[in-house]
Amino acid sequence: MEPGNQRLFLGLIIAFGFGLVLGAALCRSGHKKGRAEGTNGDEAFLKGVHYILSNDHDHAIEEFTKSVQVNSDTIETYVALGNLYRSKGDIERAIRIRQSIILRPKLDAHIRLRALVDLGYDYRKGGFFNRSLSTFLQVIEQDPSNVEVLEELERLYEEMKDWDKAFKTRQKISRIAKGDHKNIMAHHLVESGKAQQQAGDPAKAKSFYNKAISTHKECVDAYLHLGDLHFQNGDFKKAISIWEKIIQVSPRFTFLAYNRLEGAYAKMKDLRPVEAFLKKCAEANADAFTHLAIAKYRSNEGDIEGALKEAEHALELAPSLWEAARFKGDLLLRKGNSDEAMAAYTALLERLDLPYLRFQCANCGFEPSHLQWQCPQCKKWDTIRPMDASAEKPVLAV
Numbered sequence: 001m002e003p004g005n006q007r008l009f010l011g012l013i014i015a016f017g018f019g020l021v022l023g024a025a026l027c028r029s030g031h032k033k034g035r036a037e038g039t040n041g042d043e044a045f046l047k048g049v050h051y052i053l054s055n056d057h058d059h060a061i062e063e064f065t066k067s068v069q070v071n072s073d074t075i076e077t078y079v080a081l082g083n084l085y086r087s088k089g090d091i092e093r094a095i096r097i098r099q100s101i102i103l104r105p106k107l108d109a110h111i112r113l114r115a116l117v118d119l120g121y122d123y124r125k126g127g128f129f130n131r132s133l134s135t136f137l138q139v140i141e142q143d144p145s146n147v148e149v150l151e152e153l154e155r156l157y158e159e160m161k162d163w164d165k166a167f168k169t170r171q172k173i174s175r176i177a178k179g180d181h182k183n184i185m186a187h188h189l190v191e192s193g194k195a196q197q198q199a200g201d202p203a204k205a206k207s208f209y210n211k212a213i214s215t216h217k218e219c220v221d222a223y224l225h226l227g228d229l230h231f232q233n234g235d236f237k238k239a240i241s242i243w244e245k246i247i248q249v250s251p252r253f254t255f256l257a258y259n260r261l262e263g264a265y266a267k268m269k270d271l272r273p274v275e276a277f278l279k280k281c282a283e284a285n286a287d288a289f290t291h292l293a294i295a296k297y298r299s300n301e302g303d304i305e306g307a308l309k310e311a312e313h314a315l316e317l318a319p320s321l322w323e324a325a326r327f328k329g330d331l332l333l334r335k336g337n338s339d340e341a342m343a344a345y346t347a348l349l350e351r352l353d354l355p356y357l358r359f360q361c362a363n364c365g366f367e368p369s370h371l372q373w374q375c376p377q378c379k380k381w382d383t384i385r386p387m388d389a390s391a392e393k394p395v396l397a398v
């Protein structure tokens with residue numbers, strides 16, 4: 001089953017489960033009458049459930065509609081119908097059903113609240129973000145510790161890039177739900193910092209990045225951007241010392257700092273801090289990326305032989321690292337060794353269909369084309385990891 005269908009199916013099962021719980025609750029609280037009278041309605045309801053299970057949504061809708069015609073008291077059927085319409089993209093109908101539930105007199109407060117939550121989902125699915133937001137906020141007014149709805153609100157704020165509200169919402173969640181929330185809060189702070197930087201306020205941006213690091217000291221994105229800020233101000237030493245921290249907190253992402261270093265070669269008069277940084281990287285985590293970074297440094301210094309050795313070392317560790325193969329070819333050409341350069345480029349061509357650095361979300365399996373801190377599919381933070389193209393496992397040990 002495709003992931004989209006899987007999610008839909010799970011959603012329907014949950015909706016159905018919810019319907020059953022509601023049904024049971026209604027029976028217990030004396031609403032049994034309608035159900036007992038409506039045998040035909042029951043049959044249609046069960047048939048509808050059967051159709052949900054066999055993924056036949058159109059027939060399920062048909063049976064549920066029959067069921068409510070016979071027995072219009074059954075809230076669970078309406079809930080299931082609303083969810084089916086939503087899953088089919090018929091948002092208008094889904095919304096009307098939700099509203100008809102909410103408007104019922106003498107409705108149990110919990111059921112009304114649940115219908116409001118569903119209405120929030122309907123609006124969201126229909127792309128009515130502001131209505132979805134205000135509906136979820138209404139739910140939170142009545143039920144402030146509803147983590148499911150707080151998470152939906154957080155996601156809406158994230159999509160609207162309202163990082164301050166996303167942060168505050170996650171703060172609320174962290175007070176209610178167990179688990180580690182610090183990495184998410186740190187990302188919200190980094191995003192606020194990026195927005196400040198874009199708006200031309202580096203001082204505010206810096207304070208957000210620092211706050212992110214003190215919230216979660218493994219927040220690689222915060223080190224990268226804080227380093228960039230110092231770099232832009234011409235404080236290269238400070239920038240490198242900040243990028244260096246990534247080696248300690250999350251060595252698998254040190255490679256992200258390497259590309260930034262290349263920008264430093266042209267600007268820095270004294271490259272000793274870069275050399276010291278690369279030496280530390282090699283001691284802590286001598287992976288193919290580190291050897292490639294050292295190769296580029298050596299080449300910049302004019303040490304072609306030394307650079308070649310490092311590029312070869314990188315290729316020994318990761319034969320499919322095409323960037324190292326290309327760099328080796330460039331070095332050989334500079335050395336005037338065109339035959340060998342040709343051989344290196346040919347090897348590179350064979351690898352072109354094999355992107356070396358692939359990324360995959362550890363939560364949902366999504367493979368983005370480049371590294372992102374939040375998975376675009378499941379919206380989880382810090383679940384996307386680098387993978388080895390051939391081995392289907394993370395490239396670098398933590």
Ligand SMILES: [Zn+2]
Binds near residue numbers: 361365377378379380
């Ligand atoms: Zn994911």
